[in-house]
Structures are given as C-alpha cells and as structure tokens.
Amino acid sequence: MAFKVIKPGMLALLQDLGRHGHQAIGVTTGGPMDELAFRWANALLDNDDNAQQLEITFGMLSLEAQANTSVALTGADLDASLNGKSLTPWQTYAVKKGDVLSFQQPVWGLRAYLAVKGGFQCEPTLGSIATVMREKIGGLTGKGDKLHKDDILPFQAYDQHQQRSVPRAAIPDYSQSDIPLVLGYQYRSFSDLQRAHFFSSDYKVSQNSDRMGYRLEGNAIQGDAKGIISEGIAYGSVQIPKDGQPIVLLRDRQTIGGYPKMGCVTRFGGALLAQKKPGDAIQFTPITVDQAEHERHLQMARLQQWR
Template identity: 80%
Template structure:
C-alpha cells in the first residue's frame, strides 16, 4: 500500500544513493546529503543499501499510513511524532493503517531520513529515483518534483516489524564542528599564509546554501590562480571563487567548474556538514587520503557487521 502526504513540509525529496555514470552529459549524481544516516536507515530494516527513502529538510511533513508497515528514522531530530506521541530518530517503529507520522521543527540537525520496509516503490530514471530539482529529474513524478500534498508513496506490504536501534557509538555527532578535508592538487596555488588562514578560521554557513553547495562566510582566501580551465567537479570539492569565500560542492553540484579548489571534504564529514544550519559555524582540518579511506572503511565495515 502507501503513505499519503497530508502536509508536504518545506522540502521532502525521494532519494536513493544517486544517479551515477551520467556526469559526461551534464547530469549530477543527486542522492542523500547525509549518506551515513541514509545507509543506517536501510540497514535497520534489512533493506538493500540503495532502497529509496524520503529526505526531510527542516521538517513540517505529515504522512498517513494506508497499510501496516515498519519504518526507520535516522539523521536529525525534527521533533517527529507518531499519532501525536514523540519518537526519537535512529530506530525503527511499527506503523498501522491510519497512523499519522509527523515531523515538526529541528531540535538538532537539519535533515532526517525516513525509510520504509522494502523501500518506497518508484520508477527510476536513468537507473535512479534520486530527486534533483534543478535538473528536473527523478522523484515520484520523474520530473524532479518535491513531495506535494496528496502524493501517494507506495511500499511493499505484509512485512513484519522488528524493533531495532543504531548502536550509540555509530550515531554521528552532529555537534562536531571540525570538517575533514583532503588537500587538492591545486592546493599549491594557495600561499602558506592563505592555507594557514583557511585551516585556522571559523566559517559560518550562509543562508544562500542548498543541496548544490554550502556557501561559507568568513576569512577570505586568495589564490595565485584566479581561474582555471573548467574541469569535472568531485563531491565535496571546496571551490574558492573571486570573492575568496569558500563553497563546498555537494550532492546536486554542477558537473564542471573553473575556480581553483583548495581541497575536498570527505564523505563522512560531508554528512556532518549537511546537518549544519545557516548561521552554524564550522572549521576545516586537513587529513590524508589514507586517513579518509580508513574512516570510510571503518564505517562500511561497521554497517556490514551490524547487518
């Protein structure tokens, strides 16, 4: 059966792990801003890692269950309630026909993930259901639309519920303000003084931030190279435009860009960054590729072992 959307909230999007292999034709990957939370939500329900979920930004979403199912909520605490009773993220809950699930405003974090047993059923476009508003692709309609009042999100029925929760040590610390950065190959175009400024400065999250990228406000960083030939953009790339204010490019980033890049945020730290709200303050810290790989392998091994 399905969930019926009673209130669509500010921004609720169907997402899977992304649309890969099409950047050569200008299509970005999309996918969950907080990949760690997304993967744990599917693990809690024994779903496949790529099963479609709803990414809920800021909250204000209400859904009515049309049939019994089991759900998992991870990511931010958006003050979720089930039939008016408060529930916490990072665990599973049974839902019965007629139950009302609502997300309110952030208590901590910014984005929550709602997974359903078996995953939401939606026709993929170019191999993915990931919603990218800017490119008008994916989602429930296939045209990149966010969820609307009256939308019906189907899911498999007749599946039993198991009460589960994510181990406390595996839950990310969204209060962590240090964002890990792998140095980029254009790092040398920044003077030692500019590099020191970058890694010792506080940066505020601009209100002009979205799924495409987080614009930062703080100490301006200058590069000896004012522009480069446009090239492919990796997830987490930190561009330094002419005004010197860094931009961290995320899931809905453009596929090419011509600004120098001082480094690249790791996927694990990218998940932490995606939970920061406008006005929150972060700092960058450098790590090696080996350190980033170990961090990623540890996370994936913990998931696999838990499954």
C-alpha cells in the first residue's frame, strides 16, 4: 500500500512541520517551505497537522498508486494530472490502485504539496521525518535523501473519499511581490538612507537560492557594523553580507551566523518567497510584530474554523 516513484522529478522531499528542539546541537528544523499550503493539505483530509507529506519543487514527478487512497494537492500549480486528466490544486481527489499521478513544469508558483489520507508512513529521525539534504537527515531513508526512481512511499489504504476544496478567500495569491518583514534590533546599524534603499528597491531571486536561503540581487545595502558576534538564526532572518546583497534564511538555514540582519520575514512572507522562481522580483514591506501576529492568528483561525 504505497506510491511507487516512476519519475523522481527535480526535487521531491518528504516533510512534516519540522524537527524542533535540536538547534543547540546544530540541527536545523527543516519542514515545509510553504507552511500554509502544507497545513491546508492535511486539513482537507482531516489528517493531523503534522502528518507527513511530499513537497514537490518544480514538478517533473510521476507516481503510481499501489492501493486506493484520497489525496490533497495544495501550493503551486505544477500542471498535475491523474491518468492524463488535469487536476486543479487546493482540492482533494480519489486515487485508485494503478492510477498514475504526474506533475509537469510550473504554471504558477514553484512548490506543490501532496498529502494522502492518514499521511505517509516513514520512521522519524530525532522526532521528525523532515528531509534536510544538507545535514543528511530525515526522509524515506533517514539520511536526507530526495526521492529516487523506484522508491516506495507507504501509506494506509483508504476507500471512503470525500470531495473537498479550500475556500477561495483562503488561497494565497502567489503573484504577490510584497514580502512582509518585521524589523530586528540590528536594523539600527543601517543608516536611514540605506534602510530607505532597502525598502524601496526591487530585488530579483538569484539562481543561487535553495531551501537553506534565498539570495537576492539588486541594490546593495551597506551597514555601519563590519560584523557581529555569531548568534542564533531565526526563521526568515534577512542577512546583509559584505557584498550588500540580502539573503533570506529559510527552513534549512544554518543555526548560527554573524552577519547583520535587517529583520525577519514572517511565516506567510517566507511562504510567498518560497513560491518565487529565479528571476522573479520582490519588494520588502515593513510591518510591526502586532501586525505579523494578527495575520498569523487570522490564518490559523480560518483554518481551524474550516476544520
């Protein structure tokens, strides 16, 4: 009772909500790059919030079902199809034994999420199956491997499918280019002029971007501090290295760093950024902690009320 991998695609990784409580020993959290899409996929199937899913980056993946189940697709539109019939994301679908589920190149967005009823069933490492390739931890083998041809993704068979979809108002607009950012205490090491440049500039996503961090290209920002004592790195930290090109640190980030930081993008902002492709343009918008918390509570309340 599983999916068999026919084509592994560009990058397909098993994820849950992350490996927490181990950053003191240098182990990062991992987890879904688009947390909101991940949570909605589990909600559609009445799964536990932390049920294991597949994060599919850029598509080109094909899976063959070896048992009946229900699946949910959220996140980007990767031109998914079931036995050649086009599928719309942010909905559930019945899958029968022998069906082939395929993903092509992105129509919009970059990362899609595939959930099965009850979640995929893999053994956790340090309490989580979150795949972090850089640290060689998690995933199907426990060694941080991405999916390969002929891999088997086990799940519990399920026959009582329910057709569901996410309310339109809850589906994020991945074309949004404004990324919300909460200022950090080190923003004072940048002059008023440099801060104005930062928030008024367009930045393009670099080819050199991954789950560890998104490197941006645009107006170089220069700070007064030459460096700082290394400290813990929070999710979404926007580092300004010596070349002045911002780096937004995301799910697979290192646990400590020594570059000055302008602030942190929110979870929602990080999810929007994670759906951008190299060459896409973004801008940063400053918000307060209260505004960030309000947005987070609104999203979680909407999801829980729907459940």
